[in-house]
Amino acid sequence: MAETAAILxxxxxxxxxxxxxxxxxxxxxxxxxxxxxxxxxxxxxVVSYINSSAEVKAVTDICCTSANAVDVVNSLNSEMVLFVPDRNLGSYVAEKSGKMIQLWDGYCYVHEQISIDDLIILKKEHPKAAIIVHPECPAPVRHLADFIGSTSQMSQFVKNSFHQEFIVGTEDNFIHRLKTDNHDKMFYPVHTLCEGMNAISLEKVKRSLETMEYKIRVPERIHAKAKIALDKMLKVL
Ligand code: SF4
Structure with missing residues (x-):
């Protein structure tokens, strides 16, 4: 994600x-x-998810986010699509677009470890709660959900929903944002954390601004090609 910010x-x-x-x-x-x-x-x-390296983006035709992946694949004038690197998001896009998509055998361990048992237990404890999950979750988990979407799409769903309680199938810290935006609603996490995301602390952000470390530098050769794939995605939005 930092490389993408630097490229754009x-x-x-x-x-x-x-x-x-x-x-x-x-x-x-x-x-x-x-x-x-x-x-x-x-x-x-080849469609590369935003959570891929700059090198991978540079050898793909177009990038996508979890919010626009279906639109990106539908925009392609081809039935022969390879989706890299998340097999779960790729299978979600295949379900939604109706296209035969070749899936890369990669996954986000944070979402992969969410199980249907987690959701069933939470649903028994909170029967009125709606289940919302990220499309990086495995298909059986997605199929139990009342709503599937990116974090921005889940935020919008919660804001507009008549439900007062939500079981949230994505990285636990997303619940803080939901609570901040929806004081009157209740949220139940599935207890899954991303080591990489949680490595960033306020203290480290402060130190980074003081020392200007660590600067993201994408080699020009990769930068130029990855930008083409990112720009193509931005045209689909
Ligand atoms: S939750 Fe962590 S591992 Fe999963 S896609 Fe996001 S940054 Fe990567």
């Missing part, structure tokens, strides 16, 4: 407060692996 804002300084705060999902695909598949299947259109 070349005149600005982008800092990562903890140099080891990575994304386990992004680490599941390399540009070399994607290129090998493209060589064998030159007709494939």
């Amino acid at each position: 804002n070349p005149c600005k300084t982008v800092l990562l407060p903890d140099r080891y705060a990575g994304c386990g999902l992004a680490d599941m695909a390399t540009a070399q692996q994607v290129n090998e598949i493209k060589k064998k299947n030159p007709e494939l259109k």
Whole structure:
């Protein structure tokens, strides 16, 4: 995500407060692996999720976020699509678009570990709660949900919903934002945390601003190609 911010804002300084705060999902695909598949299947259109490395974005046709992934895939004039790197989001997009999508065998461990048992137990404890989940969750979990969406889409759903209680199937810290925006509603987490996201603390942000470390630098060769894939996505929005 920090690389994406740097690519889209070349005149600005982008800092990562903890140099080891990575994304386990992004680490599941390399540009070399994607290129090998493209060589064998030159007709494939490759869609890369925003949670991928700049190198991977640079060898793909177009990027997407969890909010616009379905629109991005629908915008492609092709039925031959490879979705990288999240197999769960890819299968969600396949369900929604009706397209045959080749899935990369990657996943976000934070969402992958959410189980239908977690949801069933919480639903028994809070029978009036609506279940909302992120599309990075596995299909059986998504199929139990009342609403599936990105964090911005879940926020909107909660704001407009007549429900007063919600079981929230995504990284636990998202609940803080929901509580801040909806004082009158109740939220129940599934207890799943992202190590990379939680590596960033207020103290580290302060230190980062004081020392101007660690600057994100994307090599020009990768920057230019990844920007093409990101710009194509922005045109779909
Ligand atoms: S929750 Fe963590 S591991 Fe999962 S996609 Fe987000 S940053 Fe990556």
